Amino acid sequence: xxxxxxxVLVVALVALLTYPGAMLASFATRVTPAPATFRGPAGALPWxxxxxxxxxxxxxxxxxxxxxxxxxxxxxxLLEFGPGNSPAYPLEPSAYENGRCPANKASSKYPxxxxxxxxxxxxxxxxxxxxxxxxxxxxxxxxxxNRTYLDRVAQIVDWARDQGIYVIVDMHQNGYSNYVGASxxxxxxxxxxxxxxxxxxxxxxxxxxYQKQREVNPAVLEATTNFWYDRSGxxxxxxxxxxxxxxxxxxxxxxxxxxxxxxxxxxxxxxPGYEDLLLFPFYRRAIxxxxxAHDGLPCWSGFFMPAVCGYRDLxxxxxxxxxxxxxxxxxxxxxxxTHLPMPVSSYPNVVLALHAYTHFYTIDxxxxxxxxxxxxxxxxxxxxxxxxxxxxxxxxxxxxxSEFGSPPxxxxxxxxxxxxxxxxxxxxFAFWTWKENGSGAxxxxxxxxxxxxSSGCLRGNREQLxxxxxxxxxxxxxxxxxxxxxDGSFQLRATGRRGDxxxxxxxxxxxxxxxxxxxxxxxxxxxxADGSRIIVATPTGGRFNVYVSSAPPVLATC
Amino acid sequence: MLGLLAMWFGVFAPFAILSxxxxxxxxxxxxxxxxxxxxxxxxxxxxAIGLVVIVAGxxxxxxxx
Numbered sequence: 001x002x003x004x005x006x007x008v009l010v011v012a013l014v015a016l017l018t019y020p021g022a023m024l025a026s027f028a029t030r031v032t033p034a035p036a037t038f039r040g041p042a043g044a045l046p047w048x049x050x051x052x053x054x055x056x057x058x059x060x061x062x063x064x065x066x067x068x069x070x071x072x073x074x075x076x077x078l079l080e081f082g083p084g085n086s087p088a089y090p091l092e093p094s095a096y097e098n099g100r101c102p103a104n105k106a107s108s109k110y111p112x113x114x115x116x117x118x119x120x121x122x123x124x125x126x127x128x129x130x131x132x133x134x135x136x137x138x139x140x141x142x143x144x145x146n147r148t149y150l151d152r153v154a155q156i157v158d159w160a161r162d163q164g165i166y167v168i169v170d171m172h173q174n175g176y177s178n179y180v181g182a183s184x185x186x187x188x189x190x191x192x193x194x195x196x197x198x199x200x201x202x203x204x205x206x207x208x209x210y211q212k213q214r215e216v217n218p219a220v221l222e223a224t225t226n227f228w229y230d231r232s233g234x235x236x237x238x239x240x241x242x243x244x245x246x247x248x249x250x251x252x253x254x255x256x257x258x259x260x261x262x263x264x265x266x267x268x269x270x271x272p273g274y275e276d277l278l279l280f281p282f283y284r285r286a287i288x289x290x291x292x293a294h295d296g297l298p299c300w301s302g303f304f305m306p307a308v309c310g311y312r313d314l315x316x317x318x319x320x321x322x323x324x325x326x327x328x329x330x331x332x333x334x335x336x337x338t339h340l341p342m343p344v345s346s347y348p349n350v351v352l353a354l355h356a357y358t359h360f361y362t363i364d365x366x367x368x369x370x371x372x373x374x375x376x377x378x379x380x381x382x383x384x385x386x387x388x389x390x391x392x393x394x395x396x397x398x399x400x401x402s403e404f405g406s407p408p409x410x411x412x413x414x415x416x417x418x419x420x421x422x423x424x425x426x427x428x429f430a431f432w433t434w435k436e437n438g439s440g441a442x443x444x445x446x447x448x449x450x451x452x453x454s455s456g457c458l459r460g461n462r463e464q465l466x467x468x469x470x471x472x473x474x475x476x477x478x479x480x481x482x483x484x485x486x487d488g489s490f491q492l493r494a495t496g497r498r499g500d501x502x503x504x505x506x507x508x509x510x511x512x513x514x515x516x517x518x519x520x521x522x523x524x525x526x527x528x529a530d531g532s533r534i535i536v537a538t539p540t541g542g543r544f545n546v547y548v549s550s551a552p553p554v555l556a557t558c
Numbered sequence: 559m560l561g562l563l564a565m566w567f568g569v570f571a572p573f574a575i576l577s578x579x580x581x582x583x584x585x586x587x588x589x590x591x592x593x594x595x596x597x598x599x600x601x602x603x604x605x606a607i608g609l610v611v612i613v614a615g616x617x618x619x620x621x622x623x
Binding site (some may be wrong): 003004006008010014016019020023027092248273277340341342389390391 | 562563565566567568596597599600603604605609611612614615616618619622623
């Protein structure tokens with residue numbers, strides 16, 4: 001009898017710690033009432049949320065329920081990279097006041113982010129900026145948060161507010177941490193960022209890079225694994241750090257949301273268990289901590305928490321912002337879901353954040369001897385997007401491309417293909433990266449000519465592809481549109497009923513064609529001071545079209 | 559053991575169920591000579607849970623997507 005009871009206990013315990021427990025916690029979110037959400041005080045920009053409608057993929061929406069598309073880029077100068085292990089530029093906001101900008105440092109991977117950058121982003125039609133932060137700068141000593149760093153973030157958010165640009169505050173990492181050490185010259189710590197030294201537990205594993213891949217490093221894999229298993233409570237500290245950010249920005253609609261963890265690395269784990277039993281339960285706990293959603297079972301904290309565990313409310317009570325959840329890194333290199341996509345949280349404002357690097361960070365490019373680009377991904381550029389739509393629908397989350405990019409020389413192939421897919425799938429983007437120093441830089445702008453310039457010229461190819469005509473808001477979530485960056489033409493087809501809120505189309509200054517609104521909508525066009533135009537198509541019933549005729553784009557590049 | 563593994567990796571579930579069922583049949587046919595019925599039953603139950611979970615998970619994905 002005792003033996004039987006023991007066996008039942010073992011089976012029940014293992015079930016609770018593995019997939020049965022994970023699925024229990026996941027599906028329970030479908031019947032748990034969502035935490036009460038309210039939009040909060042009105043601000044310079046309307047609050048955004050995730051709209052859920054039967055039979056549709058959830059989408060990012062404004063207060064009128066219109067689907068909102070966000071286009072933007074990712075400046076990375078607030079990250080701390082090695083090996084110097086100190087911020088490249090001042091963190092004190094006073095160094096940037098009144099339009100001042102510190103001199104660029106050629107030794108830094110990225111130029112400083114200054115007020116003029118936000119105006120340049122707005123000039124390209126960007127209405128979003130993804131702002132990556134380093135945990136190592138936010139919490140340099142355990143339990144001690146750097147308020148100056150948050151003040152600097154708040155300063156940038158204020159600049160964004162002035163330009164009508166939303167901000168994703170993104171907790172970032174590359175190769176887990178710039179404190180993983182370097183056992184030999186194979187490791188370039190200038191490519192690493194993330195966790196502070198006290199949260200980087202490598203257990204003596206050598207920091208050596210294999211296959212020239214930053215993440216294929218035993219010290220990185222060990223430190224990452226220790227994070228997922230909450231060794232010494234470091235995951236608890238991370239959740240506390242996220243909550244510090246949420247408390248600071250909880251009333252600000254310009255901060256559209258928070259990126260919880262950039263490109264989560266699998267560590268020593270295996271798919272799909274890594275994602276289903278470690279990563280996405282961690283995301284659930286992060287949402288619990290920020291919003292007080294109370295999903296998952298009440299559990300201990302401070303050491304390994306199984307998938308079934310939720311997390312306590314850490315007091316931010318932020319139920320307004322979007323929560324961006326990056327897919328696992330393995331998904332990024334395969335363009336294919338590497339786990340069972342299940343609902344994550346009862347909190348409604350969840351966004352699945354896709355990183356789209358087809359033919360650059362996918363396996364056909366990483367291991368060309370094994371997989372050829374002609375045969376993989378099987379579905380071409382569309383594979384990642386169409387699969388991501390399935391994932392988002394299963395997770396009851398909206399979809400957003402929080403990273404994509406490529407070497408400038410590949411723009412006509414890689415970048416052009418990505419933006420076409422984004423139009424087809426009606427998904428917004430944050431381009432990696434805004435400005436970058438050095439050879440091989442990926443920025444929208446070329447590297448500066450001299451070491452003290454903040455940037456070089458706006459790259460013509462990138463201006464042509466990224467400064468796009470696009471619908472910023474629409475009541476028709478099934479609309480189709482296509483911008484052609486070569487001839488500057490734009491076509492949008494939508495359907496509306498009289499009384500629906502208008503569809504708003506942004507036309508960048510580069511595009512000079514004439515505007516026509518036809519069919520069941522009244523159209524009006526207004527000119528902005530920077531030469532861009534805003535088309536407002538107000539439905540009167542039935543199908544309507546918005547056209548911008550072809551005319552060679554006039555590029556601002558120098 | 560296969561049953562417990564099945565709850566991590568659903569691919570083990572059919573093997574756990576098959577193995578446990580065969581063991582139970584042999585134990586019952588042995589007229590008491592063979593023991594381990596409780597372990598085999600636990601393996602069967604664990605395998606069944608693993609199978610249900612993986613079928614439910616994949617089923618949900620297909621239906622929800």
